[in-house]
Amino acid sequence: MRNMPAVLVVEDEPAIAELIAVNLRHNGFRPTWAMDSVSAQREIEAAVPDLILLDWMLPGESGLSLAKRWRANERTKAVPLIMLTARGDEADRVAGLDAGADDYISKPFSTKELLARVRAVLRRHSPEPSGEAIVIAGLSLDSATHRVSFLEQPLKLGPTEFKLLHYLMGHAERVHSRGQLLDKVWGDHVYIEERTVDVHVKRLREALGAAGPMVETVRGAGYRLTAKPVVPVAVTAREIAG
Numbered sequence: 109m110r111n112m113p114a115v116l117v118v119e120d121e122p123a124i125a126e127l128i129a130v131n132l133r134h135n136g137f138r139p140t141w142a143m144d145s146v147s148a149q150r151e152i153e154a155a156v157p158d159l160i161l162l163d164w165m166l167p168g169e170s171g172l173s174l175a176k177r178w179r180a181n182e183r184t185k186a187v188p189l190i191m192l193t194a195r196g197d198e199a200d201r202v203a204g205l206d207a208g209a210d211d212y213i214s215k216p217f218s219t220k221e222l223l224a225r226v227r228a229v230l231r232r233h234s235p236e237p238s239g240e241a242i243v244i245a246g247l248s249l250d251s252a253t254h255r256v257s258f259l260e261q262p263l264k265l266g267p268t269e270f271k272l273l274h275y276l277m278g279h280a281e282r283v284h285s286r287g288q289l290l291d292k293v294w295g296d297h298v299y300i301e302e303r304t305v306d307v308h309v310k311r312l313r314e315a316l317g318a319a320g321p322m323v324e325t326v327r328g329a330g331y332r333l334t335a336k337p338v339v340p341v342a343v344t345a346r347e348i349a350g
């Protein structure tokens with residue numbers, strides 16, 4: 109099962125935001141709604157989405173200004189961005205694209221058109237097959253080839269453990285609550301108990317073998333992947349390798 113792309117919808121009109129969110133949800137996306145630049149920024153800081161749908165006319169900071177800001181930021185500069193606007197003339201369109209938008213949709217738009225453009229932009233941005241591996245303290249995960257290894261030794265992981273590790277390694281050293289992990293790894297967690305996370309963390313640790321201690325339990329808070337676990341990895345690893 110592929111992860112559902114997370115789409116941040118920045119739109120101050122609830123009716124339009126709702127229409128977009130419902131259509132995205134029904135088509136396999138995970139929408140989050142922010143109604144102004146402040147809450148949009150907060151969402152971005154919590155998690156970088158796979159795509160941003162950004163309304164031009166917002167209360168406070170405009171969509172255009174937000175687009176420029178996100179394009180100038182290391183964390184968000186590569187996130188695909190589509191501007192939504194009632195301003196349809198060419199000068200506006202050019203200004204939007206100059207600010208770093210990948211595409212531009214004029215209001216009113218059909219939901220069909222919106223979905224087609226969202227898919228097209230995501231396709232253009234989909235990672236190259238030779239995507240870079242994430243490497244942390246000898247633990248390596250290549251999302252393109254779905255390979256995980258520790259100190260060059262290949263490891264076998266189930267699909268959920270792979271996704272869990274991918275998320276933890278992509279956000280290493282930070283503590284994630286069970287609820288956050290369900291949200292990010294499982295996507296729609298309505299029908300899944302938080303205990304499920306514990307089960308998969310246990311399996312993940314087992315699958316990681318000597319690198320297992322890198323997945324730490326933070327009492328009362330959740331889990332984190334760390335390069336410097338309390339139980340040192342390097343010693344155990346050397347014993348196994350030797």
Ligand code: CA
Pocket residue numbers: 119120121163164165166
């Ligand atoms: Ca608006």
